[in-house]
Amino acid sequence: MSTGFRRSGRPTTPMLDREIIVRSALDLIDDVGAKGFSVNLLAQRLRVRPSSLYNHVKGKDDILAGVRELVAAPIDAGVFDNLPWDEALMSWARLYRAAFAAHPQTIPLLATQPLPGAHSTVRMYETVASGLERAGWPADTVVPLIVGIESFILGSALDLTAPPTMLDPGPDSPQAPRFTALVHARDEVSAAEGRPAADLAFEFSLTALVDGLRARLAEQTAASGDSRVR
């Protein structure tokens, strides 16, 4: 119901553009969760009609592609061009976990939302995949390796948002003397080293995973000396 005139100073409605839509979508997902997100609810928040959004984005999938790019923006995959693959993988994994831990509600959504439209994310995958391939990983192992470590990273990002006392069995629990003692042993190391318990678990398992991958690549490289491995 515009009067056709606008007072000077702040406009009553902000200009709409793709960036504003995508940032609001991320805020909305942070607040209501992945399952609660809808284009109608987003339009309501932005005080516009859903149809106004479609002048700037193609639809829900396009909005979510933008959200993926926004969440993943701090993940630098350039390390794959500069470092040995195993060091690059660890550095990338740490940045990736931190980026998603800042928006844990996006994890179940983006872990299952198809990639098209998230152009910067496609470029990230190209860098990571090319780096692993150059390092000698057989063609059919590169994507399973990436997907597997991503699963570990996303699960670890969720764990980073858990309360530190999460594994305390509680007063009315059945007897769990060894588990309780081992949780305390972990907490003592965490306190002594000044590192959150979630970091101990992440670094412990990341190191083991990359050690296992390194051994596997060495084996496959040795085997391919005789006969070509697939």
Place this chain on the structure above:
Amino acid sequence: MSTGFRRSGRPTTPMLDREIIVRSALDLIDDVGAKGFSVNLLAQRLRVRPSSLYNHVKGKDDILAGVRELVAAPIDAGVFDNLPWDEALMSWARLYRAAFAAHPQTIPLLATQPLPGAHSTVRMYETVASGLERAGWPADTVVPLIVGIESFILGSALDLTAPPTMLDPGPDSPQAPRFTALVHARDEVSAAEGRPAADLAFEFSLTALVDGLRARLAEQTAASGDSRVR
């Protein structure tokens, strides 16, 4: 508004008990997601007043503890009493992933919800932790090991619910020739072996992780021959 009389046959409202409440809570989380769950919404679904629920459960945390026990019921940790730790860990990980993949909406909730009240889950952790300790894992590594592999399992359970074409970059994507080729190489193996792509990633990384853990334990055991490791 009861008349004080009840017709024979089915009662108009089902009897309420803890199991009915917990099963409805899981259904509700499956439908609306973790962030959308509330005791009021659950009461509404069950067509009772929220206060009626409190005759059977202590509150929201108690309901969620029950949901955890229900989701985790198919996870058999008994393998830790019968198999070598590394085989037991792999078997437990496979059952754990399948159990949570059946209810992916519970993953962000249960990954961050404190344990108290989930008695059968506490017993599961006691079995797993005791098995790892008996195998020679130092006290301060057992819980980080468990938490790390759980992160991998929960992330992999989410991946299992992703569409198989998730990593297809789409027609209007930037050039990603290596990534695209490597996704196709993965898909060819998946088709040839008749195994879902998610299973390839999970088994590939689970094997690497357990290989890395096995090497680490062997190292620590060798080191503790001279001096006691912490």
